[in-house]
Amino acid sequence: MTQPTQLPAWRALEKHRQEMAGVHMRDLFAADHQRFERFSLTFNDLLFDFSKNRITEKTLSLLEQLAEECKLSAKIEAMFRGARINVTENRAVLHIALRNRSNRPILLDGDDVMPDVNRVLGMMRRFTEAVRSGRWKGCTGRSITDVVNIGIGGSDLGSRMVVKALSPYVDPSLRVHFISNVDEADLVQTLFGLDPETTLFCIASKTFTTLETMANAKSAREWLLHQVRDPGAVAKHFVAISTNSEKVADFGIDTANMFEFWDWVGGRYSIWAAIGLPIALAVGMDRFEAMLEGAHRIDEHFRTAPFHRNIPVIMGLLGIWYDNFFAADAYAILPYDQYLEHLPDYLQQGDMESNGKTVDLEGHPVNYSTGPIIFGQPGTNGQHAFYQLMHQGSALIPCDFIAAAQSHHNLGEHHELLISNFIAQTEALMLGKTFEEAKSELEKEGVTGERLQELAAAKTFRGNRPSNSILYRKLTPETLGSLIALYEHKIFVQGAIWNINSFDQMGVELGKQLAKKILNDLGGEDLAHSHDSSTNALINRYKALRI
Ligand code: G6Q
Numbered sequence: 001m002t003q004p005t006q007l008p009a010w011r012a013l014e015k016h017r018q019e020m021a022g023v024h025m026r027d028l029f030a031a032d033h034q035r036f037e038r039f040s041l042t043f044n045d046l047l048f049d050f051s052k053n054r055i056t057e058k059t060l061s062l063l064e065q066l067a068e069e070c071k072l073s074a075k076i077e078a079m080f081r082g083a084r085i086n087v088t089e090n091r092a093v094l095h096i097a098l099r100n101r102s103n104r105p106i107l108l109d110g111d112d113v114m115p116d117v118n119r120v121l122g123m124m125r126r127f128t129e130a131v132r133s134g135r136w137k138g139c140t141g142r143s144i145t146d147v148v149n150i151g152i153g154g155s156d157l158g159s160r161m162v163v164k165a166l167s168p169y170v171d172p173s174l175r176v177h178f179i180s181n182v183d184e185a186d187l188v189q190t191l192f193g194l195d196p197e198t199t200l201f202c203i204a205s206k207t208f209t210t211l212e213t214m215a216n217a218k219s220a221r222e223w224l225l226h227q228v229r230d231p232g233a234v235a236k237h238f239v240a241i242s243t244n245s246e247k248v249a250d251f252g253i254d255t256a257n258m259f260e261f262w263d264w265v266g267g268r269y270s271i272w273a274a275i276g277l278p279i280a281l282a283v284g285m286d287r288f289e290a291m292l293e294g295a296h297r298i299d300e301h302f303r304t305a306p307f308h309r310n311i312p313v314i315m316g317l318l319g320i321w322y323d324n325f326f327a328a329d330a331y332a333i334l335p336y337d338q339y340l341e342h343l344p345d346y347l348q349q350g351d352m353e354s355n356g357k358t359v360d361l362e363g364h365p366v367n368y369s370t371g372p373i374i375f376g377q378p379g380t381n382g383q384h385a386f387y388q389l390m391h392q393g394s395a396l397i398p399c400d401f402i403a404a405a406q407s408h409h410n411l412g413e414h415h416e417l418l419i420s421n422f423i424a425q426t427e428a429l430m431l432g433k434t435f436e437e438a439k440s441e442l443e444k445e446g447v448t449g450e451r452l453q454e455l456a457a458a459k460t461f462r463g464n465r466p467s468n469s470i471l472y473r474k475l476t477p478e479t480l481g482s483l484i485a486l487y488e489h490k491i492f493v494q495g496a497i498w499n500i501n502s503f504d505q506m507g508v509e510l511g512k513q514l515a516k517k518i519l520n521d522l523g524g525e526d527l528a529h530s531h532d533s534s535t536n537a538l539i540n541r542y543k544a545l546r547i
Pocket of ligand 1: 152154266
């Protein structure tokens with residue numbers, strides 16, 4: 001494919017960027033009272049307001065033209081049809097099949113994948129109901145009170161994020177914990193106080209070879225066996241979620257207790273598969289399926305809505321506008337919802353692991369920016385920390401504000417306070433404060449002379465800082481499913497425009513290989529000398545200090 005930067009729409013966007021250089025959003029709003037109506041979309045009860053962006057109708061139409069020139073529709077269709085769009089790994093990308101609640105056949109090499117998807121969903125239902133009802137017994141006949149998921153990256157972040165997000169729906173008699181870090185502190189702290197007789201471990205690993213997960217799983221098995229002293233206990237206290245039945249059996253887990261998924265599910269897209277088992281254990285299978293339903297509705301929207309009414313397409317294109325035409329290389333995710341505490345981390349992986357690539361689909365180096373740095377944390381905490389840079393710093397950081405109109409609780413004014421901050425921040429970022437406004441406020445306080453000039457300059461906010469607002473009725477399982485799917489497809493859109501493979505992760509694979517090599521070097525008495533001088537010195541210094 002032609003490099004996107006060579007396409008007519010890209011060139012036109014470069015020119016248009018110049019036209020937009022002096023345009024301030026406050027003037028765009030003042031000149032057009034219909035701006036919100038023009039630049040907002042709704043999907044069921046979810047509002048996507050993108051009017052506070054540095055765009056005009058022309059910007060959008062050029063971005064849509066870019067999507068067309070990059071053959072976005074054909075690329076979307078190829079994913080849904082089961083084409084092997086993950087070219088480096090020669091795999092299809094079918095997380096959309098996992099939540100295909102319509103059950104229409106999705107063919108992979110001529111075979112419908114839906115019977116397998118439904119079979120595993122049925123197995124998850126039977127198992128989660130047995131555990132949640134207390135019918136599933138540990139090795140001494142007691143019911144399960146604690147579930148510990150052991151996994152990392154895509155086998156951890158999603159279920160961790162969703163279990164937290166759906167806390168109001170969690171059955172308090174079954175606590176769900178997560179261990180991911182190979183740092184023993186993670187395991188020791190999590191298992192402290194748990195009773196092995198009532199603890200169930202879910203070992204979540206697509207490959208079942210990941211160093212961190214395997215080390216944690218082995219230590220968890222030792223912890224169990226040390227206390228119950230019955231090797232048969234593993235069958236009652238360990239289940240596996242994996243694509244690798246051989247390795248699962250080698251570890252000693254009965255493959256009857258293995259929840260399967262497939263190589264066409266990428267790790268960071270796997271919460272919809274059995275990797276979501278801890279979610280289903282925490283909130284029940286009906287709610288897990290409601291989350292699938294919410295995602296499926298967005299899949300249908302993404303697949304069928306015209307670009308100008310397609311929320312993930314617009315989200316993706318706006319990201320391209322800032323990343324490639326304003327050199328905005330960071331992007332903030334700001335949920336005004338404590339239950340979405342882990343959403344920024346989750347989307348950080350989803351986005352940065354998918355689009356952090358510098359070769360295109362044909363293996364050529366790219367000469368344009370791909371993928372911003374994603375960061376964020378729940379509002380209002382961030383307002384008292386990094387928002388300063390977003391308001392007055394030299395970097396342009398577009399952001400998404402996310403909130404529910406209804407809280408799960410009803411504690412006085414808290415929710416109104418939260419939402420007033422959510423709305424106020426988007427307004428302040430957009431409007432800013434002019435020097436004149438700052439000066440007049442200071443004059444009213446009696447400040448004069450040079451001090452007035454200095455202070456007014458410091459209190460000036462240029463504004464014109466873009467944000468999207470996503471507002472929905474309540475954070476239900478269904479809404480959460482929709483929200484996550486919106487971001488997955490946004491990432492897809494950007495990968496499609498940048499002509500990169502959003503579905504491999506060679507950087508992760510490299511880390512996995514390198515750690516194994518260094519682990520060998522840490523083992524013996526000999527000094528390391530096969531690396532660069534810094535790496536050798538770190539290894540040798542560690543060996544000297546550990547005694
Ligand atoms: C996700 C990545 C990566 C992966 C972890 C765990 O897309 O591939 O985060 O999920 O490295 O891998 P396993 O599930 O194989 O243990």
